[in-house]
Amino acid sequence: MRTTAGSKILDTFVPPYDATVVERLRAAGAVILGKTNLDEFAMGSSTEHSGFHPTRNPWDLTRVPGGSSGGSAAAVAAGMAAGGFGTDTGGSIRQPAAFCGVVGVKPTYGRVSRYGVVALASSLDQVGHFGQDVTDAAHLLGAIAGHDRRDSTSIQAPVPDYAAELPKGVAGLTLGLPDEYFIGGMDPDVERAVRAAIEVLKGLVPGSSRCRCRRPGMRWPRTT
Amino acid sequence: MIQQPIHALADAYRRGDLTPTAVAEAYLARIDALDGRVRAYLTIVREQALAAARESERRCAPVPRSARWTARRSRSRTCCARGA
Numbered sequence: 336m337r338t339t340a341g342s343k344i345l346d347t348f349v350p351p352y353d354a355t356v357v358e359r360l361r362a363a364g365a366v367i368l369g370k371t372n373l374d375e376f377a378m379g380s381s382t383e384h385s386g387f388h389p390t391r392n393p394w395d396l397t398r399v400p401g402g403s404s405g406g407s408a409a410a411v412a413a414g415m416a417a418g419g420f421g422t423d424t425g426g427s428i429r430q431p432a433a434f435c436g437v438v439g440v441k442p443t444y445g446r447v448s449r450y451g452v453v454a455l456a457s458s459l460d461q462v463g464h465f466g467q468d469v470t471d472a473a474h475l476l477g478a479i480a481g482h483d484r485r486d487s488t489s490i491q492a493p494v495p496d497y498a499a500e501l502p503k504g505v506a507g508l509t510l511g512l513p514d515e516y517f518i519g520g521m522d523p524d525v526e527r528a529v530r531a532a533i534e535v536l537k538g539l540v541p542g543s544s545r546c547r548c549r550r551p552g553m554r555w556p557r558t559t
Numbered sequence: 560m561i562q563q564p565i566h567a568l569a570d571a572y573r574r575g576d577l578t579p580t581a582v583a584e585a586y587l588a589r590i591d592a593l594d595g596r597v598r599a600y601l602t603i604v605r606e607q608a609l610a611a612a613r614e615s616e617r618r619c620a621p622v623p624r625s626a627r628w629t630a631r632r633s634r635s636r637t638c639c640a641r642g643a
Binding site: 337396414467470498 | 561586594597600612
């Protein structure tokens with residue numbers, strides 16, 4: 336299947352093999368409809384910078400769907416796919432999921448094989464997905480997660496039954512809010528929405544009133 | 560038909576209320592109707608998708624009459640859909 340990474344340079348490129356994620360999806364019975372749009376080589380946050388054409392937000396065609404995996408997010412939001420996949424290096428699944436109102440997951444680094452995936456920044460890239468609800472997101476993660484000897488950064492850890500864990504809810508989880516994520520230049524509307532969401536989570540997770548933490552390593556991702 | 564999550568589709572396949580081919584056709588029809596405006600797709604593999612759906616349907620088909628008594632006992636169909 337043609338794989339362009341959103342670039343005209345790869346306009347006619349058909350890879351000689353499937354990515355591990357695609358292999359696993361096919362084995363799980365997935366029916367693949369096609370490939371979705373993204374900012375060229377995943378470098379962008381709006382899907383306006385695809386080499387082919389911009390993608391629109393299906394909720395309001397005058398707005399962007401986010402990016403870089405905006406095509407997948409928009410396809411799921413518009414009911415043009417049951418689920419969608421992408422990669423997230425610095426928000427490229429989580430941010431378009433938020434813009435389009437679908438569930439987005441960036442799995443822990445190493446959880447999902449990157450074999451056969453076009454890289455942006457190999458030490459941060461991770462394959463993830465968009466689902467219509469949390470249960471779907473859990474099933475999709477279960478389908479693609481797991482060790483792959485063809486990706487040396489893939490971790491050897493058992494894959495939990497994510498969907499079976501869901502009924503346990505969020506009680507007992509620890510909510511962490513890294514100070515480093517609340518930086519200058521944050522859009523006031525964004526900050527208001529984030530802080531409102533934090534209050535909702537604090538209500539759901541007992542004992543989470545003191546949830547500030549620090550991630551001093553956050554100085555380094557930009558140079559990674 | 561298709562405006563439901565995957566786990567609901569899988570349940571519908573198991574009950575025999577929907578088939579993978581019908582759902583794949585419905586998704587392709589929705590892409591035809593909407594993607595001219597949203598432009599989410601770069602490549603659509605219509606024939607490959609329908610072939611994969613037919614293959615899925617073959618795995619999900621109700622069991623043949625000769626084997627039906629075991630299926631009745633287990634109250635299930637031989638279906639590949641496991642949620643994802």
